[in-house]
Amino acid sequence: MEYQEKLSLIAAKLDKLKIIKSFDSIDEPESHVLAYSFLEIEESCKRLCRDFFPKLCSDTLSEEDINNLLFDIGEEFRHIMYHIGDTKFYKYLNEE
Numbered sequence: 001m002e003y004q005e006k007l008s009l010i011a012a013k014l015d016k017l018k019i020i021k022s023f024d025s026i027d028e029p030e031s032h033v034l035a036y037s038f039l040e041i042e043e044s045c046k047r048l049c050r051d052f053f054p055k056l057c058s059d060t061l062s063e064e065d066i067n068n069l070l071f072d073i074g075e076e077f078r079h080i081m082y083h084i085g086d087t088k089f090y091k092y093l094n095e096e
Helices: 003-014 030-057 063-086
Strands: none
Touching: 003 030, 030 063
């Protein structure tokens, strides 16, 4: 299934839920924000599992390579955190 098709399918399912609709703004339905965030988080998780975590097991990495890898992992984490924070539905996750 293509990205846009998945986005539309997820958003349509979420848009049927009263709890999700309660977070809608004039500019943007929360169902679309959530659907987009889920797909972006999915891509980050794939990158982490496919490209970054396996490299941690490599015996050939220099200290500089490991530092760069840790930075790359952190940037994916930042991307995930951004998309979680972008939603209204999951705002409670950022509350302390």
